Amino acid sequence: MPIITLPYEYLETLVGTDRETILARIPMFGADIERIEEDHADVEFFANRPDLYSTEGVARALRGFLDIETGLPSYEVAPSGIEFSVDPGLAAIRPYLGSAVIRNVRLDEDSIVSLMGLQEALHWAVGRGRKKVAIGIHDLARITPPFRYFAADPATAFVPLDFDREMTLDGILADHPKGRDYAHIVQAYPRYPLIVDAHDQVLSFPPIINGELTRVTTETTDILLDTTGTDRRAVMTVVNIICTAFAEMGATIESVHVDGEEMPSLAPSERTISVAECRKLLGIDLSAEDLAALLEKMRFGAVPEGADSVHIQIPCYRADIMHDWDVFEDAAIACGYGAIEPALPRTFTVGKEHPVTRVMDLVRTLMVGLGFQEMMPFTLTNERILFANMRRKKDPAVLQLMRPISEEQTVVRTAILPMLAEILQFNVHRELPMRLFAVGDVVQEAATHQHAAAVSMHPDADFSEIFAAADVLCRELGLAYSVAESDDPAFIPGRRGDIQVEGATVGVFGELHPDVLGAFEFDQPVSALELDLRAVLQSPSRRDTP
């Protein structure tokens, strides 16, 4: 989640109180303080509150939370008379455009950096990596309205930001660092989105890069904002967040005429909420007046309507209010989570364990009794460990990860024994005997079931030892089992057995084949067993049912 840098002096000026008070209260507002530095604090705000990704936005919220200035912040918007057209040819590519004019801006190097930070955080949180929304901020003095947003020929050329030569749109996707990062968003289309002015000068190639022409500098006083994207609501939210942040700095906002619509309006949206429903959710006693006062602290406009309703105005920059409960959460935050007395309900219920974990616990008890130590290996592994090292054919039921993160972990285990062998390999230098076991999930045909496995490594580890352990496990788990000669290639022929229940093989044990020992770099014999616990969970001979 985005980490926002809050310079103390600027923040103190905007909020109207000292840094100590602010830092003490920020965690209870819903943010994590990452670092406290000499002149600033780095604070992480949540993904659902993009309006807090600027110092101005944070100050606005804190003034309410700290009772310095409550209620709905209102913003004036005057028409700029500027026209912006949208080409219907963009419908399938990137159809929505939001825009505004921001005047009387005073920028220094620091505020340009923080403006870029806001843009990046919005691209991440709302823009889904620029796919859903991308933002362009331009020096209005360099360009001439009306502006045009249209689907352009990929061969069109302009000078992109940070470059000193013209490049074609295709060239930018291939060679410009930003072009390479975001090419995947537009590459599939025959024409690309482009914004130009009355003289066909290029402002921006959304969502990739702006033109060098409209670069914002400390000289800039008037800004043209464009936001483009695939979701109208998100495109307008971003316009609102940026415009109101500038307005908090003292800039004036003017609307733009986009295809017949005057935008932005920066007007609040409205809802009527039920006080009873809020009480029911939070479990605290509140009157309509109490609720309204709490919401005013969170910068809503709130007016009680009778005993059970509050009519609220939601600030235009709040992207997260989808449901009445989102409003109730704000009331709880304003109230302070610490002020809500925890209580336990009186409902009576009886705890009940799951049969699978009960059987796994039985296995643990038995294996520990036999002197084995438990291990908890990963369930993700690879075919080398699972099959090749074990001299086993690849199990066609093995589940492959579509995009593994390393060559070590490409599949989900179908057996646990190979994982134990791998752990033995990490521990070969440890004192012998080493007797290890594990119990847990395996996946075959995308279905999860449970296995138990054990290994014993020492100079006298042999068939008899592991046969005895397998016998204990089967007897104690209540399996009516028999043993047949096995043909599992992981074991030495003549020293391996299949555990069978009602004719079906449910387990195997024996002495690991010397080639398996070699594959895991063991210099000692290892005897091993594996048992499918479905045999236990489904066994008809079991006397008690978990």
Added chain:
Amino acid sequence: MEQTKIQTQTLTQTLTQTLTLNEKRLLIALNSLKQTGPGPLAEELATTEEAVIQYAHLCAGKGLAAVDRDVAVAYHLTGEGETYAQNGLPERQLLDSFEERIPMKELQQHPLARIGIGWMRKKGWVTIKGGIVEKAGDAPRGEDEAALQDLSASKKGLQMLIKRGLIAEEESVSHTIRITPEGEAMVAAGLDLAEEVGTLSREQIISGEWKNLKLRRYSVSTLPRRVFPGKIHPYQQLLTEMRRILLNMGFTEIYGDVVQSSFWNFDALFQPQDHPAREMQDTFFIDVRRECPEGWEKVRDMHEQGGGTSSTGWGGAWSRDTAEGCVLRTHTTGLTIKHLHDNPEPPVKAFSIGRAYRREAIDPTHTPEFEQLEGVVMDEGVTFRHLLGFLKEFYRQMGFDDVRFRPGYFPYTEPSVEPEVWVDGLGWVELGGAGVFREEVTVANGLACPVLAWGLGISRLAMLRMNLKDLRLLYRSDVDWVREYPLADAHRAGGR
């Protein structure tokens, strides 16, 4: 003065009692020899030199004898070295096999060519140009050749030959054993050489013969050989402890599939389909599809327009196709919501402890799979306040008395809360997340009551409680760590 004498006597008596028969016999033999190697003593005691050294060490531990250990290094020629000592080093033999120059191809026919050519070049005896080997200068006898004839001739030569495996180093250890004045005094005082008995036999016990036997005394100051019991993994101890806490609190355990459809893992939880967690980047996708359950339209409507609640929904079009794709569960919440969907009648109190999967590279603080604990309470009239109550009780059971609550954000709960526990030395530590399931979640899954939910990454708790710096130790355990980690600590890590 009198006092000191009595003390000394007592001390000698105690010491005599702890001497084994073998130690006494050794002391008597040593008393006549005074100082010797183990050989004569072994002969005298009719035992091996190893046994003598062992007895002598035991006596030395009691201050009655002393053992000096002397290590000498001896060098001898290996089989290969033996051959070269007679015939000369391969490179010398090779050099002597031709006049001024020789074609490489011809030289390679020589049986020692494979070893010799390299060494001739290394020693600068020849140059090789255009396939011709030509002598360079007069190839003086090297220090290695001197050492090969006489091992003491050159230290440097010796080392060179050791590196080539022509000379082997062998350490020989010799022991000198001597008696101390205390030992002499003890022998002078007289030692009882009656036969001592170790383990009692069945006959000795039932016949009563044991009464006439001298039973060997064992030292309590020497620690026994360390043995390691079979043991449940310390991390599993912690998981079991947490399971016990939740069962005690009246929760029903859920256990289920590692593979989940996107529908249960994300959509049923109102996670928007364009959420970053649903990208290949963060989640393990698998090539498996599962049909959406009956009533999936309610989930679609919730995403698209709020499904008749006060919600706006996410807008846009919800894709059934996307919901049918499968993942390795990114949390156990998919199991939980399915359990509630299948058991919609209140009250339901359920929990699960299971592995969750995230597409993260393995490093000391990240593993692509980790245990997650999760609990839900669904009942009429439960509120956010009750959620805080459950959290407080749960953490108290875990041994954290100070708990505070801060606002949090999770996509499927509203309100959301981040519980923090006070840990001495660390301060407030965030431990898990919680909230009331959004109405978009409950209504879409046919649930009429509020659902309180909380989750906790247990590996994080394990690091905190077991003082681990590296998460990987939990899954690729060092066997010695498991052997040495006391069970009581594992239980303490799990709660009160």
